[in-house]
Amino acid sequence: MTVKLVVLYTQPDDPDAFDEHYLGVHGPLVEQIPGVLRWEGARFVEAADQGETTYHRVAEIWFEDMETLESALATDEGKATARDYGKIAPPGSRMFIAQVD
């Protein structure tokens, strides 16, 4: 059953500097993680419910199943990506695992 890691980044102090690192450094790290089926990043442009623009970005990384996801995060490439996440994620950013319908 397909699962995905869903990451929600809150608003950084400098969104453009964040995106430069995100697209130039973080994305390439994600691409090196073994077992990744595909991944997608997106930048929020609007709160469609007229609420707060709580998050700056969402990223999703799809894996074949939970075992593959867990193994992937335990690899050197997974750990390097997690370290970079720790460096860039603004306070309040979140990371979840979801089972795709």
Add this chain to the structure above:
Amino acid sequence: MTVKLVVLYTQPDDPDAFDEHYLGVHGPLVEQIPGVLRWEGARFVEAADQGETTYHRVAEIWFEDMETLESALATDEGKATARDYGKIAPPGSRMFIAQVD
């Protein structure tokens, strides 16, 4: 440029009853919206950051561009889906528009 509507549902009182309606009624409404490239629903199973399991579900609906998304939401099918969202979304649920990288 591909855009997507990203919906985050907070925890419902009865997750299984929520999912029954979500998969049986809400999903089919989404599928009738004109201009939808694809959509994906997923149920959160874990907070990978050891934080709160703030959300129960995430749904994404992809469109070719912002104009198509806006037109889609203004159709009868888009409005029917929004009405159903209003009925089922637990308080604190969020809806955003994001530009895919």
